[in-house]
Amino acid sequence: MHRILASALTITLSLAATAHAQKDAPAFSQPATVKVIATDVPLATLAVNSKVQPAVSKIEGVDGGPSRLVGRVIGASGASTDLVKDEVIVRTDDKAALEAFVQRWNGDVLTRTDFRKAGLDMPAQYLVRVDTSNVDAKLLPELARKFVPSVTGSLVASDEATLRIVALALQEKANGLDVSVNPLVTSQSVADRRATDGPFASPVDGEFSPNAFSWPYLRSGGTMDIGVTEAWRKLRLRGVLGENDSAAGANRVKVLVMDAGFNLNADYPASRTLFPADAWGRPNTWGCNTGPGCEFHGTHVVQALAGQLDNNFGAAGPGAPVVDLLMAQSPSADVAQLMRYFTLALPAALSERPFIVNASFAFELDPLLTPVGDAFGVFFSSLRRAGMLVFVSAGNRGIDVDAMARLGSIELPYEALYVVPCENDGVICVGGLDWNTNRKAREGGGSNFGQVRSGDSGGTVDIFAPFDLWLGSNTAGGPSSVSRLSGTSFSSPFVAGVAALVKAANPSLSANEVERILMTTAHTGSPDSRVPRWVNANLAVSSVLGDVCELPSVTITSPAASVSVPVGSPVTFNGFGTDSPGLGRSAPLPASSLTWLENGTxxxxxxxxxxxxxxxxxxxxxxxxxxxxxxxxxxTVMVNVVPATAAPNSAQILAPSVGTTVMVDLRDARGWYLPVQLIGRATNADGTATRDERLRWTISRDGRTVATAFGRAPTVNLYNNEERTLTYDIVLDVLDERGVPIAGLRRATSIRLESVPG
Ligand SMILES: [Ca+2]
Ligand SMILES: [Ca+2]
Structure with a gap:
């Protein structure tokens, strides 16, 4: 969330003040760390170096127009920004001012985005192609000082046109028009630590199990203790999730993913809408920040957010049971088109609005560019003011986004760089934890972080979440496979999915309330001071649900699990239940809460x-x-109803009689024993004797079966090698033709076996 860079920028961003903004320290509130400002800080220097090249030299044209050229500028801070060389974004509701601007720069309005029509409180935005040939790039350092006093450093650009477009924007902005350059975003995935495996194959990733309830970043307990699985379980016990483990009606949560590369497969929620509708299967035109291999980035982001559970495919994301998915895919990675496509994707009816927005991309700005680079700033804060909760990626360069700029040993009074949209107002910026730890992902790289100063609740990176996730295939269909993929691109939708669970738990919660719950329930106490807090899904959801009743238990005491009864003979069923109204209490279930069903009726x-x-x-x-x-x-019990005539209907034990006492007097390899003859009788309903193999004897001691025998008069050897009398329990069951004991024909006796006199 937004530490402000400089006073001029403060004016712009403070338009967006929200409750969210209040928990941030005001700009420059850490005088202890700000040294005396040098009055003679030199102006920034400019250079052009053809070795500096943008990730792509051109991007798709607007609405079928000619493709657009891209340049790169790299600041002293290391911030590298790719931007369209001859476009600016003008934000105004003053048509005359726009017209004059177009005249001044021989411009051509490419698009107009009407945010107000979409319910967002911000002026219309025009993407204007301009002629920069009359711009003097050398003015850039002086112009930047109008916004960031004493700003210095250096800019190295791929070409002079790229410097000229920055200077043009600065000059216009200095004259009061809200003008920005048009930078390109980068997806925040990294391609390292890939290991492909599948639920049905011998896994390459030895830690993978198909059961999401054991995954270290989803389960309760362990170092991460995020407890998504426990949150799911509580939502089910409370009835927020139905029998299909899915929420219905008001408990469903609309989430909008701003991304690209959506390849429809089994891991998408059943409810999903993509804008534009023909973008399915179209790869993202922008790459990942550490190389190729993520051309279907949006698909993985959806899986990190809400990959469907128990579907034998790919991933499982926190929001799976509750998320209705909206997606917006811009044809190109420039922020003007991103904002335009996102706005077009917003449902016309405010009531249909997404509650949560995820943006798993970022770009960086040097302080020389920040006054005219942050076209997203007002946009994201307007989303928040419209009631949407916005999650964004912290970025993957392993940097402190709050670091101050320096001139030699002097700390300057502005930040070294600006990570967009992580540092924008109105967003929740999510960093990444290393695998199965509560430490920031990767030493010497990995997730960005915010500087934690004393007395501060943490830097700009608000909350941490898993950096490495098991994500499924990003192809359309095909066999299931799972890879461990990495990046704050996945940390951000993970927390967005947890936020969706919180909202589902109580649909009346506002964006501010859900954010407060996420922040106040998050884990603290990481041994890594760069991690101020990390998400605790279990506590976040529990804090909304309160005390949750656990599952009751039910027991059928008779008949046994499987019985046989003759036609026409009554059989009595007995059972009881115990309720568990939470906190370890238990109580008998009243009779009115117990229902018997027979074959489902x-x-x-x-x-x-x-x-x-x-x-x-x-x-x-x-x-x-x-x-x-x-x-x-x-x-459940199984009842087998057999014909009455053939069925046994009486049974009797003739010997031994209950409590018979005898003494062992023989000895074999197992010790002292006595052969005991068991004599029983059973007859069928038609008066005939029941066949021998249907009489089953079970002899047990202390509940443990020690022998079984069949027939009317079997003999069993019973042992006593102890210096005391042992009691053996003897049960006679009469079996039906399937070998199942017949209800009501169980008979029992016992025998006491004295030991050999010492
Ligand atoms: Ca799945
Ligand atoms: Ca910063």
């Missing part, structure tokens, strides 16, 4: 029911218990 309520079946066949009987949680619990 409710047949009775309460803790007990008796059924008499008139036809044979199997039934699934389920007892469902509903407690204070939105999620019910259930238990």
């Amino acid at each position: 409710a047949v009775a309520s309460g803790g007990t029911m008796t059924r008499t079946y008139t036809t044979t066949g199997s039934r699934t009987v389920r007892l469902v218990g509903r407690g204070c949680s939105a999620v019910s619990a259930s238990a």
Whole structure:
């Protein structure tokens, strides 16, 4: 969020004051670190060097027009900016002023963007192609001083035209017209640490598991302890997520992703809208900041935000259960077109507006360019004023975005560079944590960070989140694969997805409230002072939901899990439930909360029911218990109804009788034992004797089965090698033709086995 660079810029940006802005320290509020200002700081120097070249020499023309030439300027700060060489952005509602400007520079208005029509409170924006041949680039250093007193340094440009367009914008701005150059953004992904694997293949990335609940940056616990999975679970227990693990109605959250390279695959939310609609499968024209390999960058950003869960494909993103996705793809990477396409993508009805916006791109400005480089500033703050929460990437150069400029050993009273839109007003700037740590990603590079000064709540980089994410294929369909990809391009949509969960938990929350919740629940105490806080999804969502009822439990005590009953014989079912209204409390579920279902149809309520079946066949009987949680619990028994005539209907144990006491008197390799004969009887409904193999004996001691036997009179050897009397429990079950015990025909006895006299 926006530490202000210089007084002139403060005027511009303070138009955008919001509640969000109030938690920032005012500009230059750290006098201890500002040294005496040198009064004779030299003017900046300018140079042209053909070795300095932009990432791309030209970009797509506007609306089918000729392609546009791009130049690069590099400042003493190391800030490198690519910009369109002959275009400026003019922001005004004064038609006469625009007309005069066009006359002055032999201009040509390429586009007009009417933000007010889209409900954004800012003047219309014109992209104007100008003729810079009459501009004196040498005036640039003096002009910059009108905005940033004592600004110095150097600019090296790819060509003089690039310096001239900066000077033109400075000159116009000094005369009161709101003019900016038109820089190009860069996606904030990096191509390192790639490891391709798939859920169904032997993984190359040894730490990968297809179960997102174990991923170190999604789960609760561990060093990161972000707890997205726990947040999902609580939303489900509260009923915000339905049985399909997806929110409905007012609990859905609209998120707009400003990016490019959207390749439709299974990881997109079911609800998704792309503007323009024919952009599906069209790669982004701008690359990543550390090389090629991300031509479908938007696809990975969507996966980091809301990759769908449990679909055997690719990634899982925090917002998956709640996000309705809007996407805007600009045909080119210049900020004028980005703002225009974004604005065109906004739904006409304010009520259809996205609540969250993600922009995973950035560019840098040297202080000499900042007065005319920040065309995004008013734009992003107007989004925030319109009630949208904007997440942006901190950038991947590993720099302190809040560092002050220096002249030799002297610290100058302005910042060394300006990272856009991270340092803009009204945005939440997200940095990246290294893999499975709470430290800033990578030493000597990786995520940018903000300087943490004493007494400050942190620098401009507001919050940290995972830098390395397991993301799926960015192709359209095809086999599932997962790669560990890196960049604040993914940190930003990750937090946007968590913000969506918070909003889903209580749809009446405002953007300011969601931001406050994210910031106040975030983890603090990183051993790395560059990380003021990192996102805590579990606590953020819990703080909205309050105490969440845990799952109830349900038990069927009888009959056993699988029973056989004859047609016409009543069978009684018994069960109970326990509720868990949170904080470790538990209470019996009342009878009115218990429902019996038979093959899916409710047949009775309460803790007990008796059924008499008139036809044979199997039934699934389920007892469902509903407690204070939105999620019910259930238990199931299988009932096999058999023909009455063939079915056994009586059983009896003849020996041993209950409590019979005997003494072991034989010895074998296992010790002292006694052969005990078990005698039982069972008859069928038609009076015939039940066949031997249907009589099953189970002998157990202390609940542990020690022997089984079958028939009317089997003999089992029972051992006692201890110096005390042991009790064996003996159960006779009569089995149906499937080998399933018949309800109501279980008989039991026991035998006491004395040890050998010592
Ligand atoms: Ca997935
Ligand atoms: Ca800065």
